[in-house]
Amino acid sequence: MLRSRGKGLLIAVVAVATTALWISFGIRTALEANLRELVARVGADLFYVTKRSRELFTAEELRAVAQLEEVALVAGEGIQRTVSHPGQKYTLTSLEVTPEYPALLRLSLQAGRSFSQEDVGRRVAILGARVKEVLFGEEEAVGKRVEVGGYYYTVIGVLAPIPSEDSLRRKLNNLVLVPLTEQPWALFVRARGSVPRAQQAIGEVLPGVSFTTATQRYEIYFHLERVVSWLLLAIAGGLSLIAAVTAASIVSMDSLRRGWEIGVRRAVGATVPGIVRLFSGEVLWAASLGAAGGVGLGSLVSHLSPLFGWESRLGLLHLLVPLIPIVAGALASLYPSWRAARVPPARALGLRTLEAQRAFGLGVGKIAAATAVLVGTGALAFLAVFLFTVEAHLGGLWGDVDQRTLLVRAPRKSILPAPELTPGDLARLRELPGVELVVVGAPRVLGAGMGVYGVGVGYTDLKLFSLVAGRDLTQEEISQGARVALVGKSFAEAQEEGALGESFRIRGQEFTVVGVFDDSMARFYLGVPAVVPYRSLEEVWLFHEFWVRVREGYSPQEVKEEIGSLFQRLYPERAPVEVISPGEELSQAREFTYKLATSLGAFAGLGFTAAASGMFNLMSFLLLLRLRELGIRRALGANRVDIIRLGVGEAGKVAVLAASLGGGVGTWGAALALERFHVEGPLRWGWAVATLALACACALAAGGWPARRAALLSPAKAIREGRR
Amino acid sequence: MIRLEKVEKLYRKGDSAVAALRGVDLEVQAGELVAIQGPSGSGKTTLLNLIGLLDEPSAGQVFLFGKDVSALSDREKSALRGSKIGFVFQSFNLISHLNAWENVALPLYYRGIGRKERRRRALAALEGVGLKGRAYHLPAELSGGEEQRVAIARALVTDPALILADEPTGNLDSHTGKMIMEEFLAINNVNGVTVLVATHDPLVVSFTRRVIELRDGQITKDSASEVVDVPRSGDGGC
Numbered sequence: 001m002l003r004s005r006g007k008g009l010l011i012a013v014v015a016v017a018t019t020a021l022w023i024s025f026g027i028r029t030a031l032e033a034n035l036r037e038l039v040a041r042v043g044a045d046l047f048y049v050t051k052r053s054r055e056l057f058t059a060e061e062l063r064a065v066a067q068l069e070e071v072a073l074v075a076g077e078g079i080q081r082t083v084s085h086p087g088q089k090y091t092l093t094s095l096e097v098t099p100e101y102p103a104l105l106r107l108s109l110q111a112g113r114s115f116s117q118e119d120v121g122r123r124v125a126i127l128g129a130r131v132k133e134v135l136f137g138e139e140e141a142v143g144k145r146v147e148v149g150g151y152y153y154t155v156i157g158v159l160a161p162i163p164s165e166d167s168l169r170r171k172l173n174n175l176v177l178v179p180l181t182e183q184p185w186a187l188f189v190r191a192r193g194s195v196p197r198a199q200q201a202i203g204e205v206l207p208g209v210s211f212t213t214a215t216q217r218y219e220i221y222f223h224l225e226r227v228v229s230w231l232l233l234a235i236a237g238g239l240s241l242i243a244a245v246t247a248a249s250i251v252s253m254d255s256l257r258r259g260w261e262i263g264v265r266r267a268v269g270a271t272v273p274g275i276v277r278l279f280s281g282e283v284l285w286a287a288s289l290g291a292a293g294g295v296g297l298g299s300l301v302s303h304l305s306p307l308f309g310w311e312s313r314l315g316l317l318h319l320l321v322p323l324i325p326i327v328a329g330a331l332a333s334l335y336p337s338w339r340a341a342r343v344p345p346a347r348a349l350g351l352r353t354l355e356a357q358r359a360f361g362l363g364v365g366k367i368a369a370a371t372a373v374l375v376g377t378g379a380l381a382f383l384a385v386f387l388f389t390v391e392a393h394l395g396g397l398w399g400d401v402d403q404r405t406l407l408v409r410a411p412r413k414s415i416l417p418a419p420e421l422t423p424g425d426l427a428r429l430r431e432l433p434g435v436e437l438v439v440v441g442a443p444r445v446l447g448a449g450m451g452v453y454g455v456g457v458g459y460t461d462l463k464l465f466s467l468v469a470g471r472d473l474t475q476e477e478i479s480q481g482a483r484v485a486l487v488g489k490s491f492a493e494a495q496e497e498g499a500l501g502e503s504f505r506i507r508g509q510e511f512t513v514v515g516v517f518d519d520s521m522a523r524f525y526l527g528v529p530a531v532v533p534y535r536s537l538e539e540v541w542l543f544h545e546f547w548v549r550v551r552e553g554y555s556p557q558e559v560k561e562e563i564g565s566l567f568q569r570l571y572p573e574r575a576p577v578e579v580i581s582p583g584e585e586l587s588q589a590r591e592f593t594y595k596l597a598t599s600l601g602a603f604a605g606l607g608f609t610a611a612a613s614g615m616f617n618l619m620s621f622l623l624l625l626r627l628r629e630l631g632i633r634r635a636l637g638a639n640r641v642d643i644i645r646l647g648v649g650e651a652g653k654v655a656v657l658a659a660s661l662g663g664g665v666g667t668w669g670a671a672l673a674l675e676r677f678h679v680e681g682p683l684r685w686g687w688a689v690a691t692l693a694l695a696c697a698c699a700l701a702a703g704g705w706p707a708r709r710a711a712l713l714s715p716a717k718a719i720r721e722g723r724r
Numbered sequence: 725m726i727r728l729e730k731v732e733k734l735y736r737k738g739d740s741a742v743a744a745l746r747g748v749d750l751e752v753q754a755g756e757l758v759a760i761q762g763p764s765g766s767g768k769t770t771l772l773n774l775i776g777l778l779d780e781p782s783a784g785q786v787f788l789f790g791k792d793v794s795a796l797s798d799r800e801k802s803a804l805r806g807s808k809i810g811f812v813f814q815s816f817n818l819i820s821h822l823n824a825w826e827n828v829a830l831p832l833y834y835r836g837i838g839r840k841e842r843r844r845r846a847l848a849a850l851e852g853v854g855l856k857g858r859a860y861h862l863p864a865e866l867s868g869g870e871e872q873r874v875a876i877a878r879a880l881v882t883d884p885a886l887i888l889a890d891e892p893t894g895n896l897d898s899h900t901g902k903m904i905m906e907e908f909l910a911i912n913n914v915n916g917v918t919v920l921v922a923t924h925d926p927l928v929v930s931f932t933r934r935v936i937e938l939r940d941g942q943i944t945k946d947s948a949s950e951v952v953d954v955p956r957s958g959d960g961g962c
Contacts, residue, residue, distance in 0.1 A: 632817045635778055636878070637806020637834035639799045716770075716779035719817065 009617060010283065010329065011290035013246050013610045017239035017325040018294020019301065024232035025321055026302040026312030031225050033313055039214050042105055045072075045195055048212040049187040049202060055505070056183040062098070064205045070191060070198035075100035076184025094125075094176040096184075101177065102126065102159070104188050112142035112157030120179050125153035129161035130173035146176065153178055225311075235604065238375045240325045242610050243290075247283045247329035248336055249368030249614055253621040255279060255340030262340055275341030276334060283333040284326065291322035332368075369611075369618040370658035376608030377659040377695040381666030383604050384687040386673055387597050392684055401464060401547075401582050404556055408563055409545035411578045419571040421544040426456075428570070429546055432562050434554035437461060439547040440534055452485075452506055454534040462547055465531060470500050470515030473533060481535025485511040488519030491529040506530065509537065548579075556581065608695070616702035619651050623706045630710050631718025643711035644704055651703020652696070659695035663688050725886065725918055726752040726775055731784035733770050733941075744770040746941040747784070752920065754885070757912040759929045760922045762938035768922035771938065772888045775920065776809055777801045789885070806834050810879025810917075814891035816871040818863040818878075825850060825859040828878045835882070849877040853907060869900035876907055887911065889921045893928055905931040 049065075051057070057076065066074045078096030099115035101107075110129065125146060132141045132155075145152045153176070162173050191198035199211045219226070255262065262275060270278075298321070302312035408429070410421055429438045440456035441464075455464070457479050460472055468489055477484050485506070492499035492513070499513045511532060519529065550559045560579040567577040580588075623630065630643055638646075667688040674683070710718065733745040744767045752758055760768050773779040774786055777793055786793045789808065793801065810831075811817075818827045829846035837845075850856050853873040863871055872892060879887050889908065893901030909931055912919045921928055929935055937945035 628817070629819050631778075632819060633830065633834070634802065635776065635805060635811050635817075636831040637802055637882075639802035639834075641799075642802075642834060714779045716773040719778070719813075 007250070007282075007286045009610065009613050010243065010246050010250055010286045011293065012613075013239065013243045014287045014290025014325045014329060015293040015297065016606045016610065017236055017243050018291045018322055019298040020232055020236035020239055021321045021324060022295060022298025022318065023301055023305075023312065024229050024236050025315065025317045026298070026305070027225055027229040027232070029315035029317060030311040030313040031229065033315075034311070035215055035219065042214055043190065044214060045191040045198075046104070046214040047189055047191070047195060047199065048214070048216075049189055049206075049209050050185065050212070051206075052208050052210050056185050057187060058183060061206055062184070062187070065187060065189065065202055068198070068201045068205065070193060070201040071189055072192040073100055073104050073190040075104040075188045076180060077101070077186045077188065078180045078182060078184045093174055094178055096180045096182075097177050098180060098184065101188070104190055105172075107162075107172065108160045109157045110160040111140070112155065114157055115177075115179060119156070122179060123151060123153045124156045124179065126157040126159060126177040127155055128159050128173045128175040128177075131176055132158045235379060235607065238379055239607050239610070240328045242372045242375055242607055242614070243287070243325040244328040244332035245368035245371040246610065246614050247287065248332040249372075249618060251279045251283060251333040251340075252336035252368065253618065255336055257621065257624075259340075259343070262343065266341075272338070272341040276337040279337035279340070280330055280333050284330050287326040287329040288322075291326050294325075295322055366618065366654055369614045370654045372611035372614040373655055373658035373695060373699055374662035374665070376604070376611030377662030377691060378666035378669070379604035379607050380601075380695065381663040381688045381691040382669045382673070383597060383601050383666075384691045385667050385670035385684055388684040388687045389670065389674055389682075392682075401462060403581055403583060404550045404552075405462060406548045406550065406556060406560060406563070406579050406581055407545060407585065408548055408567075408577055408579050411575045419567050419574045419577050421546070421567075421577070423456075423544060425544075425567075425570070426546065428566060429548060429563065432559065432566065434551050434559040434562060435548055436551040437547075437549040441545045441547060442534060443545065452530045452532055452537075454532055454537060456534040458547075462549070464547070465517035465519075467515050468518050470513070472515055473531070478533040478535075481533050483509060483511045483536050484514045484533070486515040486517050486531040487513050488529040489516050490519055492516045506532065506537070511536070608698070612698045612702050615651060615655060615699045616705065618654075619647060619703040620706040622650060623647055623710045627710060627713075627718050631713070631715045631720075634711075634715035634718060640708075640711035644707045647707020647710065648700050648704040650707075651700055655696055655699030655703070659692050659699060662695065663692040666691070725754040725789060726750065726920075727787040728774070729785045729787075731774060731781045731786060733767070733774065733779070734782040743941050745774070745781070748941070748943055750936070750943065750946075752918065754918050755912070755916045756934055757909070757919045757932045758921070758934045758936060759932035760920060760936045760938060761924060761929055763924060766938040767941040768924075768938055769890050770941075772890050772920060772922050775886075776811060776888045777805050802834070806831050807882055808885045810882065810884040810887040812872070812875050812879050812887065812889035812892045814894040816863070816868075816875045816895070818871055818874060820863055823860050823862050824855065824866065824874045827863070827874055828881050830878065831882045845881055846877070849881040850874070852880065853877045868895050869897075869903065872896060872900075872904055873907070876904070876911075880911065883915075885918060887917055887919045889919065891923055891925075892921060893923065893925050898927060901925065901927055 062074065062076060065071055076098040079094075097115075099117055099119060102109070102114045109126070112126070114126065115124070127135070127141055127146070135141070135146060136144065141155045141158050144155050146155060147153075159172060159175075159177075189198065189202065195213070202209065202211075262270075265275065265278075302314075305312045408421075410419060423440055426438055426440055429435055437458050439458035439462055440454075441459075442454035444452050444454070455473070455478065457475065459478055460475055463472075465486065467486070469492070470486075473484060473486060476482075485504075487499050487504075495502065499516060501513065503510045503512050505511070511530070517531065548559070548563065550556045560581075563579045564576055630638075630646070633646075634643065667683065667685065670688075671683055728748050728750040731745055731748045731750075732743065734741045734743055736742075748767075748771065750771075760771060762768050770779070774781055775788065777788070777796075780794075788804070793804075796804065818824075819830070822830070825843060825846040828849050829842035832842040832845060847856060847859055850859050853876055855870060855873050855877065858866060858870060858874075863874070866874065872895075876892075879889075887908070892904055892908070896904060905928055908919050908921065911917050921932065923929065935945070935947045936943055
């Protein structure tokens with residue numbers, strides 16, 4: 001039988017690999033099923049149209065598309081705003097749409113009516129089922145008023161509840177649909193007949209538009225699930241590889257330990273396939289046990305996944321899940337079994353250590369342990385470099401803003417009506433004794449993740465954004481409302497001609513780019529590609545926020561509280577304003593990254609633990625093989641430290657090489673991933689080195705511990721035991 | 725040089741214990757060539773292990789070079805083994821992945837001597853046993869006699885004061901065995917090295933000047949003191 005410790009390790013590794021595969025396949029199955037169901041509900045003849053220039057569609061363009069023969073129905077989508085309530089874990093989203101939108105998405109109503117053309121420009125709303133339930137409970141909602149973004153809307157209808165298995169449209173349960181207040185930036189189109197023909201016809205009347213199919217459009221909503229499932233799949237693949245090399249390592253070492261037994265079995269008639277079957281059968285049995293455990297654990301985690309906000313479903317792919325690590329392990333065990341079985345019986349019965357090592361291929365065991373260390377270190381290095389590089393970039397989320405600067409804004413997590421925060425509040429804030437400077441800011445989403453940030457007088461003192469090219473806005477430009485802009489580096493790099501000195505349009509107005517700022521992380525969290533003087537745009541801004549600098553000698557905490565009380569007095573019925581420091585803003589930005597890292601890090605850690613256990617296993621066995629040699633060395637003058645040094649050195653050769661390779665591969669992978677997430681700048685190599693050091697230390701400890709145990713034996717006993 | 729006082733050694737096997745040595749008193753002077761004779765299981769190897777600091781007695785005291793070895797730390801014992809004691813084993817105990825000169829040089833490595841000097845001294849020791857031409861061969865490429873001569877060269881390379889040989893001719897034919905014993909005799913005569921040889925081979929005994937006979941863990945005869953009155957097996961406790 002396989003040694004119990006080796007078998008335990010194999011069972012554990014296979015169980016972890018199976019669990020990761022099970023969860024990953026569960027997420028992917030749910031994702032694919034959701035997409036299929038969704039497309040079945042909304043119709044595969046639905047597609048989405050946006051302008052490559054990110055400009056809005058005009059009324060004429062909308063009409064032109066609606067009149068095409070190839071188009072059955074068209075609806076526009078405008079601004080989307082989200083507020084949520086942390087206590088109730090509830091999110092409210094308002095979406096501006098054209099009257100055709102509910103019909104186009106096949107949304108039915110449980111009460112009231114849908115939009116008509118007469119509703120355009122009126123303040124009426126259709127509530128999602130969950131919104132109605134939260135705001136009105138069992139009461140009738142139609143005819144009542146709701147407040148969205150500072151304005152009151154009359155409820156004309158309530159959407160029927162959308163079932164939980166419809167994971168995209170389920171979000172409509174939390175939606176308030178309101179008529180467009182401006183032109184749409186995206187169109188939903190239902191084709192009459194062929195989708196490609198409809199797209200071709202639209203392309204002819206509206207050059208410069210891009211199309212997204214319903215499936216592609218909805219896939220965006222599942223981006224996070226997709227990324228997580230891919231990462232889990234990659235980790236599961238790595239763990240399956242570790243399972244395979246563990247199986248190979250265990251069989252390799254076990255065949256060496258049982259060389260004499262193999263000789264006896266062969267002498268009494270066992271064939272080569274018989275010996276192979278003996279070892280592979282034992283591996284299969286252990287791997288099957290591990291896989292069964294993994295299926296159980298995976299099912300449990302999948303069952304609990306809704307608690308963590310994930311959806312998981314069973315699919316046909318799950319039938320393959322336990323087979324993957326089992327087959328990987330069994331296949332990997334074939335080669336060392338075959339090598340062991342091919343040694344002639346007479347040789348197997350009388351092999352010397354060195355010959356035995358060659359014959360049974362202890363090298364396979366070393367390669368296996370090295371591969372496990374490589375994969376484990378690679379996964380850890382990837383996570384460490386990725387996370388700490390992101391962390392470093394988060395540190396640059398804001399420019400030179402210090403901890404005495406506070407951001408005052410409407411709460412992002414509340415379903416209570418938000419405070420108005422008008423430019424008039426500027427003067428009230430300036431009257432507070434602890435306030436030295438107040439700068440008005442106005443974030444505005446343009447659509448598709450793009451936005452513009454209007455900044456008022458005083459901005460240049462705050463240095464909110466770090467410039468990488470050109471110059472900052474001047475006080476004169478800001479006070480005069482000049483049509484100049486700073487743009488994000490990513491936006492500037494996307495322009496063929498470069499951005500500095502060029503003009504581009506925001507809401508129909510021409511702006512000249514005077515500077516480029518580093519938006520590597522700000523873009524991800526804030527969606528701000530352009531910064532312009534507040535007064536440069538003529539339209540009325542709906543949302544404002546303020547940057548407040550605390551006067552020297554005043555406590556930022558006290559000033560925060562004063563600001564909070566001020567707005568509570570001004571807007572007693574509304575949600576309290578959020579007054580946060582840059583540090584708190586960073587903490588909020590970090591939250592998601594850390595959650596993801598913790599769960600993925602746990603898997604990587606398990607992989608690495610398996611690798612370290614594999615190394616311990618290998619070194620224990622290797623030193624057991626050399627026990628007699630260790631006794632001889634002790635007899636010839638080696639002390640215990642010499643013996644420990646020997647074990648550590650032996651492990652070190654394998655560990656340092658494998659961990660270095662793993663660290664390199666992991667860092668390279670992290671660099672690729674960071675590029676994919678548009679995180680630019682220097683990689684945090686130091687963390688790769690720290691991971692490498694940790695990996696080497698663990699692997700060396702795994703080698704050193706068995707050596708220490710061997711060194712504690714008396715030389716006579718080591719020689720005596722080693723003879724057996 | 726060697727003094728044992730009421731030395732006992734028990735080996736535990738589960739709940740029971742087997743006495744390998746029972747109250748052994750022994751004194752060996754510097755420059756002696758002593759044969760320790762007795763059948764298998766009589767305690768010859770255990771006695772050599774205790775004298776060679778490879779094991780520790782269950783009771784009694786061992787004095788070596790005038791020192792009570794129980795007071796020595798592991799590091800001091802290792803240093804003493806490496807500098808003053810040479811071992812020759814029945815099964816040669818050469819390390820299979822080191823070649824002949826590397827095996828011979830091993831004690832020098834643990835004394836911190838540089839590689840160049842180690843090789844020079846190892847080759848000289850091999851030359852002394854007539855094996856310089858086989859210096860780069862692995863143990864598997866040597867005959868039994870050659871392996872034992874490499875083991876003797878390894879025991880001599882540190883110029884030890886004491887050589888402990890456990891059945892040095894046990895795996896050799898009589899002709900080779902005789903050659904090996906002539907080596908020991910020369911080492912003893914020329915260098916004045918104390919040699920203790922555990923054996924049950926009469927040929928070996930014929931080369932020595934003092935014979936100690938062991939039976940059931942006790943010295944039943946010592947040609948130096950002519951101890952004859954001994955209790956029989958089963959009289960002592962286990």
